[in-house]
Amino acid sequence: MNGKIYTNSFDIPLTPITKSLYLQALKCQNAFHLIHDEVIQKPNTASFGGYLEWGDYLSLCKGLFPGTPTVEKSTNREESIELSSNYLKQKISHFGSQLRFENFVGSVELMEYEKERDGWILWDFRPIGSIKQDILRSFFFYQKLVEGLGYRVIGFKLIRIQTKFVYKGGEIPSEEYLLIDDVTSRMESEFGVREEEWNLFLQTIQTGNEGSFPYSFLENKPSCRSLKTCLSPSHCAKGKESAKEVFDYRDSSELAKQWFQSGYSSYESVPDSELSPIQKIQKESHCSGKVHFDTAALSQYLSNVTKSVAFLDFESINPYLPIYPETKPFQHIPYLYSLHIWDQETDTLTHKTYLHDDLGSDPRKNVMEHLQNDLPKGITIFSFNDFFEKLIIQESATVFPEYLEFWDSIKSMFIDLALPFKKLWIYHPGQNGKASLKEILPCFSDESHFGLTIREGQDANYQYLRLIKKQVTAEEKKRVLEDLIAYCKLDSYGLFLIYRMLQKRLSVI
Template sequence: MTPITKSLYLQFLKCQNSFHLIREGVVTKPTTSSFGGYLEWGDFLSLCKNQFPNSPTIEKSPNREEGFAQSLALISQNISHFSAQLRYQNLVCSVEFLEYDTERDGWILWDFRPIGSIKQDILRSFFFYKQVAEGMGLRVLGFKIIRIQTKFVYKGGPILPEDYLLIEDMTPRMESESGIRTEEWNKFQNEIQKTSEQSVHYSFLENNPSCRSLKTCLSPSHCAKGKENAKEIFDYRDSSELAKQWFATGYTSYESVPDGELSPIQKIQKEAHKTGMVHFDKEALSQYLSNVTKTVAFLDFESVNPYLPIYPDTKPFQHIPYLYSLHIWNGETDTLVHKTYLHEDIGSDPRQYILSHLQNDLPKDITIFSFNDFFEKLIIQESANVYPEYLEFWESVKSMFIDLALPFKKLWIYHPMQNGKASLKEILPCFSKESHIGLTIREGQDANYQYLRLIKKQVTTEEKKRVLEDLIAYCKLDSYGLFLIYRMLQEKLSVI
């Protein structure tokens, strides 16, 4: 029988259909790992392990039986150990630390997570561990987690575990929510029993209470047989559960949903898709651009946000800029200038250099366009707080920013090729010949990861040169894309 892991159990709670499809090997399990988490995991794990000196570790092995046997041997001797490999019937799991409490003669289940807050999946994971452990005959006394203290401010030197780590006893919360967790588990057990000797009936509507969209479905051909192409209705803005009701009614396309069931912005989408024409609200866009200066700037930052702080006066997960791309367009002379700065001295804090170069490169008193400008403004503000000689610069530019994402969020302009999306990467190909598809680095998470690789010295000298070039190319297209979108808006305003 195929073993049921913790991740498979969590998948069941998200979507019963996907649980069966993955378990039967029909589809592959979706990846949940983000770019480059492993680059920091080893250091984080070491800090956690330092809390339990002299405890043995079950090393990973291709042969899982060895791990189960080693854990059983240690459990039989009441020895606490890391990476405990537990198995009960067809349920298997790996517990970060299995601690034996001598005084109470029982076991405490520990989890190590590089996160700042507790989510439902943590509690569900603990419950899964508990079911396996108790099935093996272990007396489970409690649940504890080591996570990140998000208020921690790094001051340089070695990170001290007592300041950086937050040890939290989850036992009271597990006890208070035991009814919810038990209900989930019983539902899981009933489904296993119900489907053990018969084929599974897949239904997007009947068997998928938490799944709201065919866009995220692992296998529409199973869950919505014959209606695999009904994804259009889930592209409607702000549709969520409503789109599921439309699907149940039999609507399969933008055009099929009656106007009476649509919001004003959804009607805009429908009309654009029916006619193939770009929606353009001249009045709203004219007002939006009414105070733009003759010379304008287009700014994009790339940052790294490690959960193990690297630079002094930073917090876990704080975004630290290491690269910017700045396009400056003079509307009177129709000239475009590009300026960029990439911090190549990996061992030093890039923020002061970023601020210094940006202050020199950015003309005074001009409009600055960014896409979701909250991020760019936060980068400058937080950096200037650490280097107060640039606070005056921050004060001079903060009111000059305009968010170029706003017209697309508000649907003042909408291209049918957007398919309901409003990200720069989706918008740019709709209104220009440019696209991120041909780049080696195509998204911000990857750029973050690549620079972290440089910091962690995970690249060769030759590869470092290529990565730096790729980072510059990616950031440059983002700011150039902003320029193209702005010019497009201007041109449309002048001809409509």
């Protein structure tokens, strides 16, 4: 009823404990109780675009087990749980098993019954390239549910993605694209660790059941690493909510927690003796309210820049189910670029852009062709974290070798405009320790991504993938294409504004 579970002896509603809540408890006891006790709403952790590919990925996984029935997700969860229970009693393998034991609920991708050993193998399907700790913890959570229901678990298997797989076109061959990992032996070898985590988890639940949970950012273990990521500082650091500043210090990690425990609550409160050279720069900038500017380092950094300069930004998709021939899972495929070209002698700024709107074809060749035509020869190219732009061009030229000469001619012309901010050769107090373009641009100009419909790269990735998957109307398609161009344009224009700012400051000093 209303998502609640009621005890047999009392009409007291209990919030179901899911796998995600269990994993949350292992990371932060405070966060678990804040969500479980409904003090705050569970944060939305859904990633951009993942569900757009999940259905096809799930079909590939299921294709390895023909004839296996599926427990479809129902608005009435009781029906799904009952159907799963019947399959378990009849020893029938099935997908999407809905399990409930006491106050724990979970969904296992595949419950496979093995007659010879009279036990169940738990399967998980993950569109990932490597095995993470949370996967093993998830398996243990499922194991506790299955064993609690009185069934024997004999193995654990994971289906994930072969990241070295190269798509050749047509249907994706499951046997080449998918990897099957039998993690049974690893689960057995790490049983002690998993059991210890489970017992601590049960203690966490018991502490909450005994009364109001004593939220504490420092005393409860584990807890989140930073007060800035805390789900509710008003509970976990009551009276000290404003002490987030010490967590803005670069490279502070666990040290910031020690500062917080010592009573330091602001930049100026942390003694210089405990700060690194970079952190001292931050402190001085915040205390004085002035921009730190390392003239010598920045002069050297810009010493070989050409008279005309270019500012380049790409947008890409990186689907885990490859779409275009000669691509790998998670490979970034460019579909849009924005290029601003500034002629310093004439003070002329020119904008060039290309958006691949033929959604049924590979965009890379067209992107490379237009970029080669739009980019003047022999000029400096600024990008933010330029490894990304260079990798995209290099990988595209490898598939389309007619552009290898173009790549060879420009790869030495790139300069990373993020470098001065990472090194703290320049630092504005408004950055609050961050060094992303979204944080930097408003500090040094009147421009900001805040007013855009699309404000970050992940959303741009998702929106273009929506277009490819034809999940938009014709009217919406037009709007999305315009929004993508506007977002990418501001990125490259922002680079120009930052470069001009650096030049002006150097000319004045």
